[in-house]
Amino acid sequence: MSNQNSSLPLAGVRVLDLSRVLAGPWCAMVLGDLGAEVIKVEHPQRGDDTRDWGLRVGPTATSYFNSANRNKHSVTIDLQTAEGQQIARDLARQSDVVIQNFKFGGAEKLGLGYEQLKQDHPGLIYCSISGYDRAGPEAARPGYDLVVQGEAGLMALNGEATQPPLKFGVAAVDLFTGMYSAQGVLAALYERQQTGKGRHIEMALFDCGLMITSYYGLEALIRGEDSLRYGNAHPSIVPYGVFNAEDGPLVITVGNNRQFERFCREVIERPDLADDDRFRTNLGRAENRAVLVPELDREIGRRQRRVLIERLTEAGIPCGEVLGLHEALTSRRAIDAGLVTTHVHPEAGSAQVLAPPYRIDGSRPPVRRAPPQLGEDTRDVLHSLLGLSDEQISRLKVEGVV
Known part of the structure; x- marks a missing residue:
């Protein structure tokens, strides 16, 4: 496993990404962009749901998947098997951070809940992402970006006053939740340097969706009713x-x-x-x-x-x-900034990947690894981190565990 860059802030930090779709993977990608080694765990046959969303890029990747999974390793493990669960626990013990967005109680059923993992790893930083407050009455409700955009009032502030509520063009709640989650993990990593203790970071899509309302939200509270909608105009500044x-x-x-x-x-x-x-x-x-x-x-x-x-x-x-979006991505401004990178792809020939938005000491962190093909790092990770032999890994593959 050789994608580390000692010049990046999170070099030496290992992240076990047990999440799927967007908010969790986005959090893990942010940490990977900053230098962390990210191991993404996926189902051996299906992989992340988003490998089937968007435009196809080779046999196991898509535009949607690639948008949230650069700078990661892909390891396939069937977490419904006892051996697969043990492998995941072993990987968690060797990780600094675990990110998961299983259905409520799902991680605990697999033996991968925070209280279970911290027994052997008190310094573990564990991030749980759910739709709603895990301590509230809606804890078991699944969380979907579009549903939360409606429930958090975000759709009510978009579009023209004469039109019905309108969603954001991208999954804004998922993206903000991923970024807020990464902030929480970074704060916990900083604290652990002083205390040696881990933390359980709990994030809810609804909470983050409500935060996005920002000054619109506070204005609605002052008014005692919804603010007016102005489409592409500003609610307070003219012109x-x-x-x-x-x-x-x-x-x-x-x-x-x-x-x-x-x-x-x-x-x-x-x-x-x-x-x-x-x-x-x-x-x-x-x-x-x-x-x-x-x-x-x-x-x-x-x-x-x-x-x-x-x-x-x-x-x-x-x-x-x-x-237009294509105009923006191919503009001289984007090209000069190095925001779109092209990587060799084993089947598609090449794949374009957006670069991290940061500049650190004047340089943009590189895309050290293009979004991985499904399971391409399974053998390497299990061998180098868990010491499994080629024979053991081959048996696990035959049995469908990895």
């Missing part, structure tokens, strides 16, 4: 959102009164709007957006996007084109 130029959409973010004056005089050449008492302050512009925004739409709509961006930039007003 701030997506506008349609003559040849395509762009984002314009006028963040203060001085910027608004420059916007009116230098960009759209409408000094009368800057001088109008209704629009001198942002509070006034927000109150009178129904009058102001149509005027801005007309002025922006008769100008070329390139001209507007040049003028906005000269005036010091943040702005940018609205690109």
